[in-house]
Amino acid sequence: MNIEExxxxxxxxxxxxxxxxxxxxxxxxxxxxxxxxxxxxxxxxLYMAVAVVSxxxxxxxxxxxxxxxxxxxxASLVHDDMPCxxxxxxxxxxxxVHAAFSEPIALLTGDALIVMAYQVLLSExxxxxxxxxxxxxxxxxxxxxxQGVGVPNGIVAGQAWECESKVDLWKYQRSKTGSLFTAxxxxxxxxxxxxxxxxxxxxxxxxxxxxxxxxxxxVIGQVDLIGKPVGQxxxxxxxxxxxxxxxxxxxxxxxRLIESAANGVPHCEGREILRAMIxxxxxxxxxxxxxxxxxxxxxxxxxxxxxVL
Amino acid sequence: MNIEExxxxxxxxxxxxxxxxxxxxxxxxxxxxxxxxxxxxxxxxLYMAVAVVSxxxxxxxxxxxxxxxxxxxxASLVHDDMPCxxxxxxxxxxxxVHAAFSEPIALLTGDALIVMAYQVLLSExxxxxxxxxxxxxxxxxxxxxxQGVGVPNGIVAGQAWECESKVDLWKYQRSKTGSLFTAxxxxxxxxxxxxxxxxxxxxxxxxxxxxxxxxxxxVIGQVDLIGKPVGQxxxxxxxxxxxxxxxxxxxxxxxRLIESAANGVPHCEGREILRAMIxxxxxxxxxxxxxxxxxxxxxxxxxxxxxVL
Numbered sequence: 001m002n003i004e005e006x007x008x009x010x011x012x013x014x015x016x017x018x019x020x021x022x023x024x025x026x027x028x029x030x031x032x033x034x035x036x037x038x039x040x041x042x043x044x045x046l047y048m049a050v051a052v053v054s055x056x057x058x059x060x061x062x063x064x065x066x067x068x069x070x071x072x073x074x075a076s077l078v079h080d081d082m083p084c085x086x087x088x089x090x091x092x093x094x095x096x097v098h099a100a101f102s103e104p105i106a107l108l109t110g111d112a113l114i115v116m117a118y119q120v121l122l123s124e125x126x127x128x129x130x131x132x133x134x135x136x137x138x139x140x141x142x143x144x145x146x147q148g149v150g151v152p153n154g155i156v157a158g159q160a161w162e163c164e165s166k167v168d169l170w171k172y173q174r175s176k177t178g179s180l181f182t183a184x185x186x187x188x189x190x191x192x193x194x195x196x197x198x199x200x201x202x203x204x205x206x207x208x209x210x211x212x213x214x215x216x217x218x219v220i221g222q223v224d225l226i227g228k229p230v231g232q233x234x235x236x237x238x239x240x241x242x243x244x245x246x247x248x249x250x251x252x253x254x255x256r257l258i259e260s261a262a263n264g265v266p267h268c269e270g271r272e273i274l275r276a277m278i279x280x281x282x283x284x285x286x287x288x289x290x291x292x293x294x295x296x297x298x299x300x301x302x303x304x305x306x307x308v309l
Numbered sequence: 310m311n312i313e314e315x316x317x318x319x320x321x322x323x324x325x326x327x328x329x330x331x332x333x334x335x336x337x338x339x340x341x342x343x344x345x346x347x348x349x350x351x352x353x354x355l356y357m358a359v360a361v362v363s364x365x366x367x368x369x370x371x372x373x374x375x376x377x378x379x380x381x382x383x384a385s386l387v388h389d390d391m392p393c394x395x396x397x398x399x400x401x402x403x404x405x406v407h408a409a410f411s412e413p414i415a416l417l418t419g420d421a422l423i424v425m426a427y428q429v430l431l432s433e434x435x436x437x438x439x440x441x442x443x444x445x446x447x448x449x450x451x452x453x454x455x456q457g458v459g460v461p462n463g464i465v466a467g468q469a470w471e472c473e474s475k476v477d478l479w480k481y482q483r484s485k486t487g488s489l490f491t492a493x494x495x496x497x498x499x500x501x502x503x504x505x506x507x508x509x510x511x512x513x514x515x516x517x518x519x520x521x522x523x524x525x526x527x528v529i530g531q532v533d534l535i536g537k538p539v540g541q542x543x544x545x546x547x548x549x550x551x552x553x554x555x556x557x558x559x560x561x562x563x564x565r566l567i568e569s570a571a572n573g574v575p576h577c578e579g580r581e582i583l584r585a586m587i588x589x590x591x592x593x594x595x596x597x598x599x600x601x602x603x604x605x606x607x608x609x610x611x612x613x614x615x616x617v618l
Contacts, residue, residue: 018459018460018461019460019461020460020461021461022461022462023460023461023466023469024466024469024470024472024473025473026469026472026473027460027465027466027469027472028460031460075420079416079417079420082416084411084412084413084416085413085416102393102472103393104393104394104468104469104471104472105469105472107388107391107393107394107416108388108465108468108469108472110420111384111388111419111420111423111458111459111465112459112460112465112466112469114420114423114424115423115455115458115459115460115463115465116459116460118427118451118455119452119455119456119459122448122451122452122455125445125448125449125452126452129445132441132444135441135444135445135448136434136438136444138448139431139434139444139447139448140434142427142431142451143428143431143434143435146424146427146428146431147428149420149424150327150420150421150424150425150428151327151328151329151332151336151337151340151421151424151425152327152328152329152330152331152332153331154424156336156417156420156421156424157332157333157336157421159413159417160332160333160335160336160413160414160417160421161333162413163333163335163336163411163413163414163417164333164334164335
C-alpha cells in the first residue's frame with residue numbers, strides 16, 4: 001500500500017467510526033461529500049512522507065494525523081466556498097457542499113469537520129490507555145494543528161486577512177496556506193517522535209510555493225484542470241503574488257521556493273525519495289509546459305494586437 | 310473569588326494569550342465581542358461546581374476547561390445567529406457578530422472559537438511537561454467536549470436535525486442543548502481525577518430542563534429579559550417542547566427535570582451547595598412568578614374573548 005492508498009483507507013475508516021449512522025442524514029451525507037473520495041491529499045501526503053522517513057513507529061497515530069490534516073483542509077474549503085466568501089458552485093469536479101445541500105448544512109459540515117479532526121486524533125487514546133510518550137505526541141500534534149488552523153496565524157486568520165483593507169501579502173499567504181503546510185511537516189516529525197524544528201524550512205517553502213502556484217494557476221489555469229473556477233483572485237480583489245510580481249516573476253519565485261524546500265530536507269535515510277517527491281509535486285502544481293504555452297500565447301496575442309493597433 | 314469571577318478572569322486571560330495582537334484586527338475584535346464580557350456562563354459554572362466538589366486538584370486545568378466550554382457555546386451562538394439560520398440581529402443585549410461585523414467575519418469567528426477551545430485546553434501542556442495523569446485528563450476532557458459538540462450527537466448534530474424533515478424531538482433537544490451540559494458535568498469530574506459516570510443523570514436532566522426552559526421562555530418571554538428575540542421557534546418552524554406538551558405540560562416537565570437533576574447529585578462533601586445552586590438556577594431559567602403571570606393573563610384574555618364572542 002503506497003502513501004496515497006494508506007491515507008485513503010484511513011480517511012474512510014475514520015469517517016465510518018466517527019460519523020456513525022446516528023448522525024443526522026443530511027449532515028452525514030454532506031460530510032461524506034466533502035471528504036470522500038478526497039482531493040489531491042497534498043498536505044497529508046507531505047505529512048506522511050515526513051513521518052515515514054522519521055521512522056513511523058506508531059502507524060495508527062500516523063494515520064490519524066493524516067486524516068486530521070485532510071479534515072481541517074476540507075473544513076476550510078467548505079466554508080470558503082460559501083456565498084459569503086467565494087460563492088463557488090464547484091469543488092473537486094463536483095458541486096460544492098452548499099450547492100449540493102444547503103447553506104446551513106455547509107456551515108455545520110465545516111464545524112463538524114473541525115471537531116472531527118480532533119476526534120480522529122483522540123481516537124487512539126479513547127480506545128486504550130496510551131503510553132505517556134504517545135499521549136504527549138498527540139497533545140503536541142493537536143497544538144501544532146491548532147496553530148495551523150486557528151488564531152493568530154492559521155488558515156482561519158489567513159482568510160480573515162481578506163476582510164481587512166490593509167494586508168501584508170506575505171503575511172496573508174503565510175497564514176492562508178503556509179500555516180497548514182508547516183503544521184503538516186511538524187506533525188510528521190512529532191508523530192514519529194522526532195524533532196520538528198529541522199523541518200521548518202521545508203514546510204514554509206512548500207507552503208509559500210503552493211500559494212504562489214495557486215495564484216499562477218488562477219491566471220493561466222483552465223477550469224477542467226483544477227476542478228474549480230479560475231480568475232477568482234482578480235474577481236474577488238484578493239491579494240495575489242501573480243499580480244504583485246507579474247506572472248513571470250511569480251513563476252521564478254515558485255521555482256526558487258521548490259529548490260529551497262528540496263534543499264531544506266534534513267539528512268535522513270529517505271532524503272532523496274522526499275526530494276524527488278517535492279520535484280514531482282512541483283510539476284503537478286505548475287506544469288511548466290502549460291506555463292510556457294500560456295506565456296507564448298499571451299505574447300502572440302499581444303503582438304497581434306500591437307500589429308492591428 | 311467566587312466561581313463566576315474565576316471563570317471571567319480565566320476567559321480574559323486565555324483570550325489575551327491566544328488571540329494575540331498579531332491576529333487580523335476585525336477577527337480579533339469579533340472574537341472579543343462574542344466572548345467578553347460573557348453571558349450567563351451556565352455551562353462553565355456547572356462544570357466548575359462539579360470540579361470543585363470533586364477536589365479541584367489542578368486549578369489551572371480546571372480554569373482551561375471552563376473557558377473551553379464557554380468558547381464552544383459562543384461558537385455555536387455566533388453561527389446559529391447567522392442569516393442562513395436564525396438571522397438574529399441581537400445577542401446578549403448587543404448586536405450579534407454578523408450584524409456588528411460581517412457574515413464572513415462571523416463565519417470565521419465561529420471557526421476560530423472552536424479551534425481556540427482546544428488551544429485553551431492544550432495551553433498547559435504547551436507551557437511545560439505534564440504528568441501522565443494530567444495529560445490523560447486533558448485527552449479525556451477533549452474527547453468528552455468533542456462528543457458534546459461534534460457528530461454524531463453533539464450540538465452541531467442537534468442543529469443539523471433542524472434541517473431534517475423527520476425529527477425526533479427528544480433526540481434533537483438532547484443533541485442541541487443536552488450534549489454540552491453532559492459534557493460539562495463529565496469534564497468537571499474528569500479534570501479533578503474523579504469518575505464522571507455518577508454525574509450523568511445531573512447533566513442529562515439539566516440539559517433537558519434547560520432546553521425546555523428555552524422553549525417556555527420562547528413563549529412567555531420578553532425580549533428585554535433574555536436579550537434576544539422571542540417567538541423564534543414558531544417563526545422558524547422548529548420542534549419545541551412547549552408546542553408538543555402544551556405550556557403547562559412543559560412547565561411541569563421542567564420542574565420534574567430540575568428535581569431529577571438535584572436528586573442525581575452524587576453523595577459528596579459539597580452536595581447540598583450544588584443542589585441549592587441547581588434550584589437557584591431553575592428559578593433564573595423559568596421565574597415561576599413570571600410564568601404564573603403569563604398563564605393568568607392568557608386565561609383572562611381567553612375568557613374575555615369567550616365573553617365577547
